[in-house]
Amino acid sequence: AQWPPAGAEPVDADRVARLYTDLAGAGYRYGPSFQGLRAAWTLGGTVYAEVALPDGLRADAGRFGLHPALLDAALHATAFRDREGDVPALLPFAYRGVELHAGGASMLRVCVAPDGDDAISVQLADATGAPVASVRSLVSRPVDPGRLAAAPVADRVFLDGWAEIPAAADRPAVGPAPVSTVEDVRSRADSGHGRAALLLDVEAGDVREATGHVLAILREFLAQPALEGTRLVVRTNGAVATERPDPVQAAVWGLVGSAQAENPGRIVLVDSDGSLDAPSLPSLPDTDEAQLAVRSGRVHRRRLVRAEPAGPFAADPAGTVLITGAGSLGGTVARHLVTAHGVRNVVLAGRRGGA
Missing domain, CATH: 3.10.129.110 (Polyketide synthase dehydratase)
Structure with a gap:
């Protein structure tokens, strides 16, 4: 002072x-x-x-x-x-x-x-x-x-990737306890729940409704001292590792990913195609992995992979280029597309709308 x-x-x-x-x-x-x-x-x-x-x-x-x-x-x-x-x-x-x-x-x-x-x-x-x-x-x-400055572009650009890992040989006798509401979480805490995991399946529906529902359960789970040694497995369907992600499931995945960053080791994200049953979830290999995808019964963990060198940018002159982020960088990108690549239709989308 x-x-x-x-x-x-x-x-x-x-x-x-x-x-x-x-x-x-x-x-x-x-x-x-x-x-x-x-x-x-x-x-x-x-x-x-x-x-x-x-x-x-x-x-x-x-x-x-x-x-x-x-x-x-x-x-x-x-x-x-x-x-x-x-x-x-x-x-x-x-x-x-x-x-x-x-x-x-x-x-x-x-x-x-x-x-x-x-x-x-x-x-x-x-x-x-x-x-x-x-x-x-x-x-x-x-x-x-x-x-x-000397690093080639290919060494500086990375993308999301999924690497397969071997499935666990032994399955537990009892799978994770399912929860679908805040009251379920409180009940598990009050009953002295001793399992290593709880399982929350994300239902289809409206984005706002789904994320709000999952957020409420996350907050309750993390607020319960009796569940400190328990992990919450959040299972989505079609959120990642697919050509056409489901927007609702993907939104929940992003929300839970933020909660994982704030609470290391407490939450596991599993995107499943339905080929692995619930009792197998706690035995997924590498329990330190926070984000997994199950495809045709095989488990994959999320990793960064080097991007393949991209070809030259090509835009359809009759089409429209959408640039998200209408600040100074967005304006610079727009000008470059027009002057260097002949783009004629550009939409700049930003939080401030007309401003």
Whole structure:
């Protein structure tokens, strides 16, 4: 709350002003939206800084827990750390102990302190000194910018893929306990349910209705202390690994995937074609796998696979190209399609409609 902190020495204003020019020379090239550092101070090995979103982005701050351009700008304060010798280009490698305390900030007071030899801790506050976010430890690793530029396109583009894994030899005597409502989940928790898994089958229907129903069950399942050692298997039908995914099932798959990211190890997604019965589900191999697809009785796990080199872009001059995301990047893509590929009909679709 005391700002700048007592005893902190201001970094020379000229050095702050040329920060992004210096960073570009070191291999970091930031566009105008990410050039948010305004001032900096040092106290021992700790760096304090002020960062702010540019005027054009401040109206968007409320849409985020922490605006990504603001978080990125906060890390630019590390440029003023007192380090000996040539410092290689570094990229964030591992975040630990991340907490968001308040959302919607458009400017930050930043404190970056050393945490061992190769890590820093980060404290972020708003203009009054109230906590916004904190990172207990951020580890960075050196990277050779030249190697990134030289990488062929085929080594940088990946797609979803499904790799087959052998089916388990032994099936359990008892399969997962089925649940279809919030009350079912509460009942399993109250009865001292001791099975390793619960099974939720996703029914066909309206997208909003299906996702709302599954969300309610997910919340109840994760809120029950008695079910902490239990996994929830969510079984969809035709959500993934098919040429024509079912929109309702796919929407549920995406929703549950977000819940998996927030609750590691608690939820398993299985997209089934009906060829594997319910008792087999807990014995699916590699129980650490979070997302599986069953096709003709064979189990596949989700993996990234290298994309095959694509041929040249070709558009039907009489057709229409749809671009989702009508921001500055969408406009750039549209102009490129028109000038370089002869496209005549373009639809830009964005959240802001006519604006």
